[in-house]
Amino acid sequence: xxxxxxNLVKRFPVRHALTRRQAGHITAVDGVSLDVGPGETLGLVGxxxxxxxxxxxxxxxxxxxxxxxxxxAGRDLAGLDETALRPVRRDLQMVFQDPFSSLxxxxxxxxxxxxxxRYQGLEPDQPAEELLARVGLRPEHxxxxxxxxxxxxxxxxxxxxxxxLNPKLVVCDEPVSALDVSVQAQILNLLRDxxxxxxxxxxxxxxxxxxxRHISTRIAVMYLGSIVETADRDALFAHPAHPYTxxxxxxxxxxxxxxEASRERIVLHGDLPSPLDPPGGCRFRTRCPKPDELCAAxxxxxxxxxxxxxxACHYPERTP
Amino acid sequence: xxxxxxxxxNVEFRSGVRAVDGLDLDLDAGRVLGVVGESGSGKSxxxxxxxxxxxxxxxxxxxxxxxxxxxxxxxxxxxxxRGDRIAMVFQDPLSCLxxYYSVAFQIAxxxxxxxxxxxxxxxxxxxxxxxxxxxxxxxRRxxxxxxxxxxxxxxxxxxxxxxxxxxxxxxxxxPTTALDVTVQAQILQLLRExxxxxxxxxxxxxxxxxxxxxxxxxVVVMHxxxxxxxxxxxxxxxxxxxxxxxxxxxxxxRIDGPLPDRLPTLGATT
Numbered sequence: 001x002x003x004x005x006x007n008l009v010k011r012f013p014v015r016h017a018l019t020r021r022q023a024g025h026i027t028a029v030d031g032v033s034l035d036v037g038p039g040e041t042l043g044l045v046g047x048x049x050x051x052x053x054x055x056x057x058x059x060x061x062x063x064x065x066x067x068x069x070x071x072x073a074g075r076d077l078a079g080l081d082e083t084a085l086r087p088v089r090r091d092l093q094m095v096f097q098d099p100f101s102s103l104x105x106x107x108x109x110x111x112x113x114x115x116x117x118r119y120q121g122l123e124p125d126q127p128a129e130e131l132l133a134r135v136g137l138r139p140e141h142x143x144x145x146x147x148x149x150x151x152x153x154x155x156x157x158x159x160x161x162x163x164x165l166n167p168k169l170v171v172c173d174e175p176v177s178a179l180d181v182s183v184q185a186q187i188l189n190l191l192r193d194x195x196x197x198x199x200x201x202x203x204x205x206x207x208x209x210x211x212x213r214h215i216s217t218r219i220a221v222m223y224l225g226s227i228v229e230t231a232d233r234d235a236l237f238a239h240p241a242h243p244y245t246x247x248x249x250x251x252x253x254x255x256x257x258x259x260e261a262s263r264e265r266i267v268l269h270g271d272l273p274s275p276l277d278p279p280g281g282c283r284f285r286t287r288c289p290k291p292d293e294l295c296a297a298x299x300x301x302x303x304x305x306x307x308x309x310x311x312a313c314h315y316p317e318r319t320p
Numbered sequence: 321x322x323x324x325x326x327x328x329x330n331v332e333f334r335s336g337v338r339a340v341d342g343l344d345l346d347l348d349a350g351r352v353l354g355v356v357g358e359s360g361s362g363k364s365x366x367x368x369x370x371x372x373x374x375x376x377x378x379x380x381x382x383x384x385x386x387x388x389x390x391x392x393x394x395x396x397x398x399x400x401x402r403g404d405r406i407a408m409v410f411q412d413p414l415s416c417l418x419x420y421y422s423v424a425f426q427i428a429x430x431x432x433x434x435x436x437x438x439x440x441x442x443x444x445x446x447x448x449x450x451x452x453x454x455x456x457x458x459x460r461r462x463x464x465x466x467x468x469x470x471x472x473x474x475x476x477x478x479x480x481x482x483x484x485x486x487x488x489x490x491x492x493x494x495p496t497t498a499l500d501v502t503v504q505a506q507i508l509q510l511l512r513e514x515x516x517x518x519x520x521x522x523x524x525x526x527x528x529x530x531x532x533x534x535x536x537x538x539v540v541v542m543h544x545x546x547x548x549x550x551x552x553x554x555x556x557x558x559x560x561x562x563x564x565x566x567x568x569x570x571x572x573x574r575i576d577g578p579l580p581d582r583l584p585t586l587g588a589t590t
Binding site for chain 1 (some may be wrong): 358359383393469472473500501503504505506508509510527528529530531532533534553554557567568569571572573574575576581583584586587590
C-alpha cells in the first residue's frame with residue numbers, strides 16, 4: 001500500500017459563543033481506516049458534514065489527527081512537525097474544490113506554479129509552460145493572473161501545481177463540484193489521463209456519486225464521521241450492502257424519465273443528526289429503514305463480509 | 321389550457337449582454353416544465369423576466385399568464401400577482417428568509433400580503449402549511465427561527481411560503497442544488513406530491529438532467545439564451561435531436577449503465 005491510515009480520529013473543540021470557554025468537542029472523524037494502493041483511485045463519498053474533507057486534511061497533514069496513524073512512504077505522518085513533513089509533501093499533493101480561492105490572485109500563473117519548488121527550496125525543474133501543457137493549457141497562459149481564467153481553466157492550474165513535484169498521491173477534495181457539467185467532464189477526463197501518464201494514485205473526495213463511479217477503482221462511503229462501507233467500484237453500485245449506501249444510490253436522480261418513474265425509491269426520513277450529539281449505538285439508526293434494539297445498543301464495527309468488501313452494519317444486505 | 325405563454329422574449333442587460341435571445345415557452349395548467357441549461361444559459365433570467373423582476377434590463381416580447389399580458393402591467397398589479405398567482409422558490413433558502421423573524425411569521429406575512437385576515441388566522445395557515453410540507457411538530461417548529469432549521473427544512477419553509485396562497489404557477493429555480501442528495505430526494509418527493517394534490521403548474525429551472533427526468537412533463541434545453549431543443553421529456557431524453565442536448569446528457573457520469581472510458585465533452589475546452 002502507498003498510504004495506510006488507521007483509526008484516524010479528529011476532535012475539534014467547541015467553544016461557548018460568548019465566553020470562548022471550551023464547551024465540549026465535536027468528533028469530525030471517528031476512527032477512519034483506509035488504504036490507497038499505487039496507481040489506484042479510492043473514491044470517498046458522503047454528504048456534507050460527514051467528515052470527508054477533514055479526512056483529506058488529516059491525510060495531507062493540513063490538520064493534525066487527535067489519534068491514529070497515517071503510514072505513507074514508510075513513515076507515520078501523524079505526529080510529524082512541519083519541517084519533517086516538507087520532504088513528504090513532494091509525494092503527497094492536494095487539489096481543492098474552489099479553484100479561485102486556492103490560487104493567489106496577486107500571483108501570475110508562473111509564480112503559482114513555482115510555489116511548490118520554492119517551498120521545497122528547489123529550482124523549478126519544469127518550466128511553467130511545460131506544466132501548463134500537461135493540463136491542456138497554452139504557454140502564453142503562464143504570465144496571466146487567476147482572474148483571467150474560467151473556472152475549468154483555474155482548476156487545471158490547480159492540478160498543474162499539484163503535479164509540479166511529480167507526486168505519488170494526489171488528494172482531490174471535490175475537484176469538480178464547483179464546475180459546470182460539461183467542464184466537469186473535461187476535468188474528470190484530464191485526471192484520468194494524468195493518472196495513466198504518470199502512474200498517480202488519487203484519493204478522490206466528492207458527494208457526486210456519478211463522478212466517483214467514473215473515476216474510482218474502490219469506493220468508501222462515509223456517514224457522520226465513520227466509514228460505513230467500502231467495496232470495489234462495480235460491486236458497490238451493483239449491490240450496495242449498507243442501508244445508507246442503498247439510500248444514497250436510490251436518491252441520485254437518473255437522467256431517464258422511464259427509469260425515474262419506475263425505480264424503487266428509498267427516501268430517508270429526517271436530516272443528518274448533529275455531529276455534536278450523535279446518536280448512540282449505530283449512528284445511522286435514526287434514519288435507517290430497519291433499525292432494532294441491537295442497533296441502539298451496539299455500534300456496528302466495520303467488518304469484512306466478502307472479499308474486498310467491508311460493511312459497518314448489523315444487518316447488511318446480502319451480496320452475491 | 322395554456323397557463324403561461326412566452327413569445328420572442330429578449331433580455332438585454334445594460335452591459336450589452338444579451339442573456340435571453342428570442343425565447344418561446346409554453347406551460348399548461350398543472351404541468352411541469354423543466355428548463356435546463358448550464359450556468360449563463362439564461363434560464364434564471366427567464367424566470368426573473370416572467371416575474372417582472374428585471375428592472376435594469378431591457379425586456380421585450382410577450383409574457384402571457386392566464387390570459388393577461390404581464391409586460392403591460394404596472395408594478396402594483398405585478399406585485400398583486402407575485403406570491404398570489406405566481407410564486408417562486410430560490411436555490412438558497414437561507415438568503416431568502418429573514419433571520420429576525422420566526423418561520424411561521426414569515427409564512428403568515430406572505431399570506432397576509434394578499435388576504436385581509438388577522439394574525440391568528442394567518443398563523444394557523446402557516447402551521448397548516450408547515451405540516452403539509454412535512455415539517456414534524458409544526459406547532460412547535462412554527463416558532464423557530466431560520467437558523468434553527470437544516471437546509472432541507474428551510475427549503476420546505478420556502479415551499480410552504482410559496483404554496484400558502486395556492487398559486488397557479490410555482491417557479492422553482494434550482495430548488496435542490498444546495499441540498500445533499502438524500503435531502504434532495506425528500507424535496508423532489510414533496511414537489512411530486514404537492515403537484516398531484518394542488519394542481520399547481522411548476523416551472524422547474526435546473527442544470528441537473530436527472531431532476532428534470534424525475535419531475536417534468538416537458539423540457540426546454542437552453543444554451544446561450546436560446547432554446548436549442550424542446551418537447552415532452554421522453555422524446556427529449558430518449559431521442560435528443562440536437563448535438564448540444566445529446567452532449568449535455570452524455571457528459572454527466574451516471575451511477576447506472578455502461579462506463580465510458582472518457583466522458584464526451586461539449587465542444588470548446590473550458
